Amino acid sequence: MPLPQTFSLLVLGQGSSGLDVVQWACSHLGDRVSDVTMYGGAKAQPNDRTRELERAGARFVFGTEDVEGAYDICVSSPGISEFSDFFAAGRAHSNEIMGEPEFAFRLSPSNWCAVTGTNGKTTTTSLVDHLLRFADIPSVAVGNIGNPPINEVDGRADGSWFCAELSSYQIATTKELHPRVAILLNITDDHLAWHRTHENYAEAKIRLFQNMDECDLAIVDVEDEGNMAHRDEIFKSGRRVLSLSCEDSGADDAAFVRDGRMVVRLAGVENELVSTADLQIAGHHNVINALAAAAAALACGTSAASVRAGLVNFAPLEHRIEPAGSIAGVRFYNDSKATNTDAVEKALTAFPRDRVILLLGGHDKGTPLEDFSRIVCQHVVAVVCFGEAAERFEHALEFAGAKGSGVTLARAEHMRDAVDVARTLAHADDVVLFSPACSSFDEFSGYEERGRAFKSYLDELRAADAAAIEG
Template sequence: MIPVTTLKGKKVAIFGLGGSGLATASALFAGGADVVGWDDSEERIDYAASAGIPTADLRSIDWSRFSALVLAPGVPLTHPAPHWTVGLARAAGVEVIGDIELFCRERAAHAPNAAFVAITGTNGKSTTTALTAHLLASAGREVAIGGNIGTAILSLKPPQPGLVHVIEISSFQIDLAPSLDPSVGILLNVSEDHLDRHGTMEIYAGLKERLVAGVQEGGTAVIGVDDDFSQAAADRVARAGRDVVRVSVRRPLADGVFVEGGRILKAEGAALSEIALLGGIATLRGTHNAQNAACASAAALALGLTPAQIQAGLRTYPGLPHRIEEVGRYGSILFVNDSKATNADAAARALACFSDIYWIAGGKPKSGGITSLEGFFPRVRKAYLIGEAAQEFSQTLDGKAPWTIAGTLDQAVARAAEDAAAAGLQQAVVLLSPACASYDQFKNFEVRGDAFRKLVKALPGVK
């Protein structure tokens, strides 16, 4: 745990008593703050109270006595409208922050030079976070990994010399962390997402840019430059005097890190050196994972790892669940769980990796649907559509790829497996890559992916 000493003796309100909220309360208590928590869920309020956390309806407290409101990242700060707690706090002149901000303040107060790698981007954050941590750990560094990847940041070890914090940070968390200042910041990419929470692409992209713009003096900003928003961000951050390492998987760079022919290369003027080879690493399949690996490698170089150490780490990377995860085989049929693909841009990365695909897609649709994926439809032998998006997706696919509305995941898996077996192809892939959120039928993408894995393993003959 990281005791939050920077608010010692202060009264602090917390809204959102999920995992990060409870960890925040414990960290504030440990640092000597006076804490009161609240939530929209009575069950969470009761659980927090049973854990010894004081609770009170924040509508009825005297806000003038409070120094801060710590808001859970899932609670609206600006769009579609600020949460009612935000309005009350701001009316009383109380700052609204998140747990990432508390971490940054503790690091600044006690170990400002401790290594802190922060990773953001529309897609690839979790893989790049896990891979960066793995590269460092395999080279013998002590690593603490957390943030949006699943472990609340304040439940980790405190910042200290010799320890590297590798933290995944979402746009919601950046919005609540005004003093975010990593020693190495990674911006992977920016594409349309979360506009219901940020309003416009310009606001969303601006938040992502803040992570690399805030890199501390002497630090490194690693920025993927294969989309217009990130390219512009790299130029602005460089003009502001920060050390910028540009990364591309689409073209060679005169100065930066790029991927060509399965090799991660580093260019410095006329000098060109090889960092690592990606060929044969199943857990890093696809162009999107080449970008993840190149950015993680650039961060590892900035932290002093050698190319040999990076290559060894890449070779032993085990991968993450729900991200192009191979979960079973039946003869020539490969079953792949890509439940983390909650938008079309993410699904494109999986579709690009395979041919002869029996594609399971659908769920709670996002803006734009799957129209942007039409270039991949020739790879799809048949689509099996589930959830709320099924009808919309069928209209997009009609006349371009065979489809059927399966409705539910269990029906989709059964039909896809049967059709793939009947086709007798040399290599077929049953791919769950939904291009949708899961909330219509599942609690989250992890539950959806676990259900897929269970259904696949229950099929006769699957290994």
């Protein structure tokens, strides 16, 4: 159902994407939008941006979640759970409620390529966008990657693609969102405070495919157990699904590795791409991410030759198994984006022949650690546990038999201390992997600040070593 020609707009939540929606609405007052009201939330207060938008014609209500009035459309910010009283209030006072990506889609529905999954979304979205641009196909990366699609709607070039990274929050309330190409990478426990149950979380991810048919292409990692637990809901009659795996499924639509080379088969036609060894992004999970992105780019109209060149040209993103240089022959990697155990397990596959010292810790999410600890013990020579979660990680690793497996366990107070301890355990050619499996909020504002602090401390250590040598 298209949006009304002119509508009154309610926006819930004073986050960045909500304010971006208000800004778009202010630029269309008297055109598409009759009036716009934002309820910032119980703790919301005026700031420079809200005052600027008030001057542009928006109305703001602060300090309450009790919505009043009647509106045609309500756009709810992603941080507001669909099970919350605030969301219910917005729905009760609006003809229709939706998230920002759905709102942007209704305004500009052509050529959406959407990517979701618990882990790997940003790398895969960035790579699809990179491959399209490399082929001179207009594209812009939007969504959870940091650029709300509403910001790109008005100036969008004809024939361009929106490569949209979408979180479960953003998909959960969609009705008409219809990507022409969509990727589901994996489903593991995360964001359960928002969704209430794992089933709700999984259903939100799968909802991405709800409007797709045989004219579209849904790309699904069939190696992932979380995805395959919902196989019947994904592989529906009338929907075209590409099976993504390192093994050839034999399907007419498949992406896989054969004799060390990546292959994408679309409607029975094979496109041989590059050797997995030619990728700059490391690890089994990044082979899957690259296969997904290559299949998506081909479905969007790129040539195989262009995809081959673009794949080998793509460098690792910041905070995602990012090389952070060496000290005394020890190699350091910044994987601060790994805020859950599944992401750490995937990162460890990037170092199958290396001696790895793993740095684990931060704000404890309370995730079960039994299976994770056994996997860690199989891949590392030492673990330094730090921060708020240190004690629970150490106990779980001890219970998993770390010491009997020859794995050294050490404790540290905080991130910098963990680096110092790791240096005492490492030898030349070893890998120190900063892949915390936790959020950062015991020490930092987010994984970005944490990752940059890690790299900055390494720079300090290198400078100190250089000064000592000169002295």
